[in-house]
Amino acid sequence: MKVSSGCFEVDLFEREVDDADHPYASQFKDMLESVAEQYGCHLISFEVNKGTVLFSFDGDELNADIVELLRK
Numbered sequence: 001m002k003v004s005s006g007c008f009e010v011d012l013f014e015r016e017v018d019d020a021d022h023p024y025a026s027q028f029k030d031m032l033e034s035v036a037e038q039y040g041c042h043l044i045s046f047e048v049n050k051g052t053v054l055f056s057f058d059g060d061e062l063n064a065d066i067v068e069l070l071r072k
Contacts, residue, residue: 013051020048
């Protein structure tokens with residue numbers, strides 16, 4: 001499956017989590033970076049706004065796997 005780079009948007013935290021420096025957001029970012037490393041790619045964007053996380057990777061295989069998980 002070929003998936004072009006895009007951005008994933010997930011309502012993940014309470015609205016009080018409003019920036020990437022919040023401990024919960026920072027922990028999630030570390031996890032995403034670890035997953036990216038396992039796929040041999042990089043986390044290229046990460047933003048948090050009122051509990052909603054936007055992130056993207058530069059790896060097609062990882063993007064495709066995420067899309068596949070979201071379809072289930």
